[in-house]
Amino acid sequence: MKWLKKTFITVIFLGFIMSFLGILYLNFNTYSPMIQAAYEMNRENVYIEDNTIIFEPSKNVVANFIFYQGGLVKPESYAVLAQMLSDEGIRVFIPRMPFNLAILNQNAYKDIIQNSSYMEDFYIGGHSLGGATAAIALSKEATPFKGVIFLAGYGTDDSNLRNKDIKVLSITAENDEVFNWERYEAYKDLLPNDSMFYTIGGGNHAGFGFYGEQKGDGIAEITREIQHKITVERIVDFIKEK
Template sequence: MIGLDSLEKNKKGLVDKAGVNKIKKGFKGGFTLFTRKKTAYKIFVVIAYLGVITTNALANIIPIGGVTTGEVSDSYPNFFAPAGFTFGIWAVIYLLLGAYVLYQFGLFRRQLINERIFQEIAPYFIISSLANILWIFAWHNFKIAVSLFLMIAILLSLIKIQYILKRFKLYSRDKLFIRAPFSIYFGWITVATIANITTYLVSINWSGFGLSDVTWTVIILIVGLMIGSLTIFLNKDLVYGGVIIWAYFGILFKHTSPYDFGGKYVPIILTVILSIIILSMVMAYIGKKLRAFFVILILLVVVSTVFISFRTYKAMDEAVKAKESPNVTVQDRTIVFNPEDEAIANLVFYQGGLVQPQAYAVLGQMLSEQGVRVFIPRMPLNLSILNASSFDKIHGEYEDGNDWYIGGHSLGGATASIYAKNNSENIEGIFFLGAYPSDRSDLSGFEIDVLSINASLDSIIDRDKYEQTKSLLPQHTVYVEIEGGNHSNFGYYGLQKGDEKSTITRKEQHKVVSEKISEMIE
């Protein structure tokens, strides 16, 4: 032991055995006490970790309160919640936290690290775990206010852990087994806290000071972007940034998926895309690798395109067959249905969100048989809102002196209203199929013909919004409701998720639509 040799001999060179034994006994006792304390907090960390894993598993197996975590979330619908697949990150979080728990006992280690780091992290890890467990019970019992308080407790615990980590020198393995688990956890809880706040506001029916849900979602997204960017910059934590981007991609996919929002809320989609780009740039700057930014951006674009393509509703065989008819041509990414005789009018049709344009080929063929030349342009990513002005190009190339009409299904109808608002001089009329005008498109004072066709079993359209936006249409608007029809039957692409099954055939619904549009044109 340090210094014992000098204590074992006095000035006369004699050994003071009693004194030495007393000192040795004191060192031994103190070391034993220290070892027990060090082992104790590690055991508590293990218990806390196992408690979190068990509770979260039982939450969905039993489930606690008779509902799953996702079902509670679905009870408070909002525009900020990401797609379900993004929650798979919890498996990564718990796996890495498990690795951290083992790492504190020396497993996987090569370099020596100051053991005090584990001792300082322990109380905050335990607090976050207890809050996590209690959050599950609060959430599953619809105690949203309590769950928000507990979520903030988790967030503050992780912020403190981040502060602790900055004070210690970490080697490569330490960064993998200590920093990475808490960076991912911290990143996801940052987003989860914002989502929990949003859910709480929905639960109390907050009015939002008169601002729309879309506007507030855009504001929340920007706030999340600012918090994420600042944290990445201050902590120089690329792992944290990757988690924020992952969450924002989940929001993007949910808003562009035909199974969820179907591209209806364009301001949200554009804000998310811009946020992802900015977050990627911040990460590239911190990592001092501009090339990495472009690689990340390209990968994100490719993954998004593939994912959206995979989620797009495909045209049914009847529609594919109609598109392949002799009178159909495809020019400049536009499907053209030419009437047998001279055309009496021209009509531009905008597809529904994330639905293939050829899914509307049957309707295009039926209208062409009535003497109408029909154009169905192919939209970027099958989202008509991304090219609302495609009418202009078609009108410029095919102008023949006949009247022009525009309209569409679902998102396509809203997109058509945006174009008509600023270009009414080019069109004679507009029609909506299972759709309503955009909030920005007040057509109430316009003299053009307007036709709105709805279906009684349409479960996709927002009924409240449909009624509210009637004030944006002229008083002479013709309203038609197809009894027994649904949202999906306006095209040939199968049954859309969330839509009710119709009691009439697609052909019967298409016949009504074709007749009413023909009447408007005549």
């Protein structure tokens, strides 16, 4: 009995150590917002409700956009993008995900929609893994969304959107070396025929956010500001197109 007790305590202790080291690893490898993004988070139109960051437009709202962050990127890192979209009348929601991994809470959008009384159309999407997660969530049931927006992202073989009544916009960046271009091309067959694709010349993977350079990424030939400007223009045109 003493041996069993010692073994049990040892297993519990090792489990605790492994969990601690895992959390430590994730924290050290998580990208944090740059000063520009931190500044945008302090604007008066930004507030947090039910663990979701909301960017409220100052003019007439034309749509709602639920945005899933990239893997191991803090959600505040997309504050510049969200503010630029809100300036165009798009209300942006960025749910905070467990360990900054959207895949751990695929259905975060449900609480946002169910708890809101907004009448405007809802769109969903995200950056990199965030976009893939949105596609997985959408493929499982009837979608409440008018469209989905991928920023350097694509779905999986299990996230077939081809027969969904939904608009699709996919934006990539020319110098993105984090992105798997082969899988991206293959996934196009699982999207609606009228899906829209656009590649930003000179942009890279990290240029879709403000969190610094990303390991393994290509070198950007344009500024983040320019990449954001083009991204916002494409999203606005996509949403406003009837």
